[in-house]
Amino acid sequence: MKGLKPIALWTGLIGALYLLYGSIEILMWVTGEFPFPLMPPGDALAGAMLIIIGSILLYRIRELIAMKYEGLSFLAGGLVLSGIIGIMYILIAGADMLNSVVVGELWAFDPGYNMPAIVLAILLLPGWMCVRKGADFCE
Amino acid sequence: MEMPKIALIGNPNVGKTVVFNALTGAKQHVGNWPGVTVERREGRFRHRGLDISVVDLPGIYTLSPFSIDEKISRDYIVDKRPDAVVDIVDASNLERNLYLTLQLLETGANVVVGLNMMDEAEKKGMKIDVERLSEILKAPVVPMSAIKGEGIDALKDAIYEEITGHEHHRHMAVGYGEEVERYIVELEEEISKCKSLRDYRSRWLAVGLLEGDGDIICKVRKAGCEGVIERSESMRDELSKKIGEMMDIYFADRRYEFIEEMVRMVMVRGKEKWTFSDMLDNVFTNPVFGIPSFFLLMWAAFQFTFAVAEPFMNMIDIGFTWLADVTRASISNPALASLLADGIISGVGSVLIFLPNIFLLFFALSLLEDSGYLSRAAFVMDKSMYKIGLPGKSFVPMLLGFGCNVPAIMSTRTIEDRNDRLITILINPLMSCSARLPVYLLFAGAFFAGNEGAVVFSMYLMGILLAVIMALLLRKFLVKGRPAPLIMEMPPYRMPTLKNSLMKMWENGYLFIKKAGTVIVFGVTIVWFLSTYTYSPDAAYGIVMSGDIENSFAAYLGQWLQPIFAPMGWDWKAVMALLFGFIAKEIVVGTFGTLYGVEGGGEGLQNALMGSFTPVSAYAYMAFVLIYVPCLATIATIKAETGSWKWPLLAIAYMMGLAYLVALIISLVGNALMGVFG
Numbered sequence A: 001m002k003g004l005k006p007i008a009l010w011t012g013l014i015g016a017l018y019l020l021y022g023s024i025e026i027l028m029w030v031t032g033e034f035p036f037p038l039m040p041p042g043d044a045l046a047g048a049m050l051i052i053i054g055s056i057l058l059y060r061i062r063e064l065i066a067m068k069y070e071g072l073s074f075l076a077g078g079l080v081l082s083g084i085i086g087i088m089y090i091l092i093a094g095a096d097m098l099n100s101v102v103v104g105e106l107w108a109f110d111p112g113y114n115m116p117a118i119v120l121a122i123l124l125l126p127g128w129m130c131v132r133k134g135a136d137f138c139e
Numbered sequence B: 001m002e003m004p005k006i007a008l009i010g011n012p013n014v015g016k017t018v019v020f021n022a023l024t025g026a027k028q029h030v031g032n033w034p035g036v037t038v039e040r041r042e043g044r045f046r047h048r049g050l051d052i053s054v055v056d057l058p059g060i061y062t063l064s065p066f067s068i069d070e071k072i073s074r075d076y077i078v079d080k081r082p083d084a085v086v087d088i089v090d091a092s093n094l095e096r097n098l099y100l101t102l103q104l105l106e107t108g109a110n111v112v113v114g115l116n117m118m119d120e121a122e123k124k125g126m127k128i129d130v131e132r133l134s135e136i137l138k139a140p141v142v143p144m145s146a147i148k149g150e151g152i153d154a155l156k157d158a159i160y161e162e163i164t165g166h167e168h169h170r171h172m173a174v175g176y177g178e179e180v181e182r183y184i185v186e187l188e189e190e191i192s193k194c195k196s197l198r199d200y201r202s203r204w205l206a207v208g209l210l211e212g213d214g215d216i217i218c219k220v221r222k223a224g225c226e227g228v229i230e231r232s233e234s235m236r237d238e239l240s241k242k243i244g245e246m247m248d249i250y251f252a253d254r255r256y257e258f259i260e261e262m263v264r265m266v267m268v269r270g271k272e273k274w275t276f277s278d279m280l281d282n283v284f285t286n287p288v289f290g291i292p293s294f295f296l297l298m299w300a301a302f303q304f305t306f307a308v309a310e311p312f313m314n315m316i317d318i319g320f321t322w323l324a325d326v327t328r329a330s331i332s333n334p335a336l337a338s339l340l341a342d343g344i345i346s347g348v349g350s351v352l353i354f355l356p357n358i359f360l361l362f363f364a365l366s367l368l369e370d371s372g373y374l375s376r377a378a379f380v381m382d383k384s385m386y387k388i389g390l391p392g393k394s395f396v397p398m399l400l401g402f403g404c405n406v407p408a409i410m411s412t413r414t415i416e417d418r419n420d421r422l423i424t425i426l427i428n429p430l431m432s433c434s435a436r437l438p439v440y441l442l443f444a445g446a447f448f449a450g451n452e453g454a455v456v457f458s459m460y461l462m463g464i465l466l467a468v469i470m471a472l473l474l475r476k477f478l479v480k481g482r483p484a485p486l487i488m489e490m491p492p493y494r495m496p497t498l499k500n501s502l503m504k505m506w507e508n509g510y511l512f513i514k515k516a517g518t519v520i521v522f523g524v525t526i527v528w529f530l531s532t533y534t535y536s537p538d539a540a541y542g543i544v545m546s547g548d549i550e551n552s553f554a555a556y557l558g559q560w561l562q563p564i565f566a567p568m569g570w571d572w573k574a575v576m577a578l579l580f581g582f583i584a585k586e587i588v589v590g591t592f593g594t595l596y597g598v599e600g601g602g603e604g605l606q607n608a609l610m611g612s613f614t615p616v617s618a619y620a621y622m623a624f625v626l627i628y629v630p631c632l633a634t635i636a637t638i639k640a641e642t643g644s645w646k647w648p649l650l651a652i653a654y655m656m657g658l659a660y661l662v663a664l665i666i667s668l669v670g671n672a673l674m675g676v677f678g
């Protein structure tokens, strides 16, 4: 199946973005600065988690492009973890909204806090096509 | 003729229960094995006019009697001698399953192999030559897919033939090598001289004695054949020297070799296809990514818990504040109003406010458990814990400890090795149970706003780290020896169901509510009394409402104990809270709630605390609460499970010492750092 190769490359790109965002987040935690808009606030642990997902996505990217199960398995693992983290942030944003109703404040959606992990999780979704077509893989 | 009886046996999760139900239908009875709380299922069925009774034995990997389950199964097979033993084997996992089969055949039992999960094996592209397997094992082998009802009738036929047939004494034997075989034959001769051992197969006894199987040695001794034991012991020493290996390891290795060869002969692996489960396992049990994935999921569980709990906590807070105001306003008797509003409502409210956290934490944990992930985590963590000399199989009890140490300590019953089990029990109270969570949340919210998640997470990590250190120390100085080797099972991944997770969440949350309604009400009532009244020689009974908390009984008591904790900078109220926390750790927060409720001020507990702690002393306090003592229920459980007061007392002693040490270090280092940077 040739159609899957671009998707495999795409997931590698998203993996790299995970690494990038995670590193920036840790860097901000160290320096305590927020130089760019739409960037995550410094949270070392949250950054580390993004880095873990990015590493899993990239660890066997060569095997994935070569259509080997070993590569596909790491995409599957990365997809599951990225989905869980994405859903977690969506739930947290929902809870923040509910909380603002309870305490009677205006809901202040913090895009830097919630958005990166949610957006990355959504961008990674096409990867599921590879997993679904798993029968075409070999070795 | 007595009704023929058969036994079902097999590794865990091979579909034994499905086969049992398919055989017996509704005709079954569930009870316990005598003397132990291991479930015993019995039933019966009729085939070709013959009534046959079936008993379902516990799922086990080996017949070596290390655990209660294994002992039950083996005793049943060699002593009760069922007419046939139906060994259910997972065809997609032949290597692991056949070990038990070989051991069963060695006992001389009439084994019928039910080769289950054929559908699963086919899906993985495996082809199994069933006839060949049957020839090698010299036992009937029935291919089945029990879940689809395939092969059940064939299994019934095979059982019927085995029971009524005449070929009872075909025995397959694993060859253990010329040298060892000579010893086995010689020992068999010795055994056959001992008439009281006639009921057992002599080869099985001989191999068992040479392996040094304690249970078989006991059997032979009971039969009054001391001579055989002596002979076997000298043989074992001789052989062991010749081979240069422990005999039990030697025998196990030969069996595995035999299995490997046999599987090579009967199985063809087709083009390999990975299931989704295989793929996830490749990542989640990967030597590099296994542990990071585990931390990621735990971190996500905690983030989820704290963030999502917040709106619900605020609702409860608003509710209890309202209730206290209404109570104060509508009751005219000042003592009663104070008891209800300042004592019970603020005390219990300050604990119950954390109910959403507890609910959500259990919800998240049960999602992880039901999906099948936790057994992977156990596999990864146990392997690395085993490597550094910690007991294997202790991960699940440790993780359960995050909920409550009492069931966690009870769950150590699955650990066969006595020393391993003891260590796991003794370090379990260091796993931060949900009762301690309110304390962290209260302090983290007051002193580390914005970083609550990370600070609370660090408490859990600290508990784990200390548990590892303590386990290594205990192993070195108290309960010596290597941890017992481990075999793990991994059920397939499943989508967790909302209903099941909500149910587990409710069960555990309900316990917390119940505790709040009983133990905590009781605790905070005493705290309220001590902090509201004082001694006065003129008053009736010598007690009177003090009007000033600094002149109350609680203040006297707390101030008397406070110097011990002066290096950490905690005031007498903090010390009182620790004192009451002995009963149950939730009371620590309840005590603060009541003490500050009595004092008045009404600016909220967290603001009140900010007057008496610094971030450093607060963090030290959190650590102290984590460690300082197991609660009463845990102490009672340790006593019950170890059968002696020695161990709970040891746990209390080491935890108090450790708590003081850790809190002191945090204070000294923290204050020094604050001096440099602050």
Ligand SMILES: Nc1nc2c(ncn2[C@@H]2O[C@H](COP(=O)(O)OP(=O)(O)O)[C@@H](O)[C@H]2O)c(=O)[nH]1
Pocket (backbone or CB within 6 Å): B010, B011, B012, B013, B014, B015, B016, B017, B018, B019, B059, B116, B117, B118, B119, B120, B144, B145, B146, B147, B148
């Ligand atoms: N694919 C497949 N799954 C099966 C088969 N038999 C049982 N199972 C599944 O295997 C799991 C364990 O079955 P169970 O009877 O509880 O195993 P036990 O621990 O040996 O009693 C269950 O989820 C069953 O649905 C089978 O023939 N094929």
Ligand SMILES: [Mg+2]
Pocket (backbone or CB within 6 Å): B016, B017, B059
């Ligand atoms: Mg079962």
